[in-house]
Amino acid sequence: MISIYSILGLLGAYLFGSIPTAVWIGEAFYGIDVREYGSGNAGATNTFRVLGKKAGIAVMLIDIFKGWTATNLAYLIGLSVTGPQTSAQFINYQLALGITAVMGHLFPVFAGFRGGKGIATLFGMILAVHFQAAMICVLIFLVVLILFKYVSLGSIAAGFAFPLSIVFVFHSPYRSVLLYGMCICVLILVTHQKNIERLLKGKESKVNIFKKTAS
Template sequence: MDILLIAVLAIAAYLIGSICSAVWIGKAYYGVDVRQHGSGNSGATNTFRVLGKKPGAVVMLLDIFKGWTATSLAGFLVIFNAIEAEQLIIFQLIFGAFGVLGHIFPVYERFKGGKGVATLLGMMLAIEPLVALLCIAIFVVVLFTSKYVSLGSIIAALAFPLLLLLPRFHPENPILIIFGFLLFAVVVLTHRKNINRLLTGEESKANITLGRKR
């Protein structure tokens, strides 16, 4: 096992996750730091809220892509014979987690980032694409029925490990199920303020029909 290569790729995964597309796009094209508006997070949801649908969609796609890219770095370990093929899933999870941590605590922006949901989705797309697509469908259904982005994110995150428990999707390595529940816990932790507002009826509903807002 090549420890140096693993360390280099883990750092690369974190740096990729740290790319603050919401902050950089907001400042470069709109003269707005999204962290100074809305929820104060540098994620896709707040970009939708502050800048509108088009920049929000771009940020979401970029955040998903960086999660997918960080996770996919594990493939280089197999290519360079640094690990055995059966160990791939473990390092996909490790590198994906570094990417998500980079999004939540980005080194480029003083460790003030987003909640990691889109980056987490990219991670899951790299590992279990079919289950991840089902989670996207669940998120969309919850969003359109409740208008709560936070609720959709939380339920979709929980759906991932629960779907893996089904015989149709059950992975050979149970570590993915365990990791799925841990990541759900991370989503709950990063959404704890939203959960409190949901319980008190103070959470803002998404207006998915509105365009750009400043």
């Protein structure tokens, strides 16, 4: 049963997701809108590229926190998780909150509906829903990034690692989590379409995480 509190929770999740971290940090501390440079996205990767590591790390952590916080709003709604059926309902509501937050990041009301690709916010959501699977995603992302130096390729690989780990490693009893994982794969492919085209053409920008930048 949908209550007014459930609807308010979804609204709160969207507003959390809509916080344009990259845009606000760029304008407040650097006097520029990151969407006018680099890839044109208001996300952590483009912030790293345009503003450097300090700003990029700050944006990434806050965007992860956005997804984690929005997903955990389920605990404030007061849903019971005392039985298998209610546990499934709780997980489903968490997923709904997280997806709404990601939509807020993609289409932020506070920044003219021009946001980022939602990877960090997605990760925050995965952290809240399934911490162990999230850690596998981190491992896959880092391995791909270190080996190939493509953030986009690491993000795509990590996104596909989530549903695979849910099925073959953790054997989650919740079908909605698996369905969500499959939706993640589709979303990542859609939002990274241009990156995939550049990867195929060998024109995607590489990132060396061990390279020291001048202070």
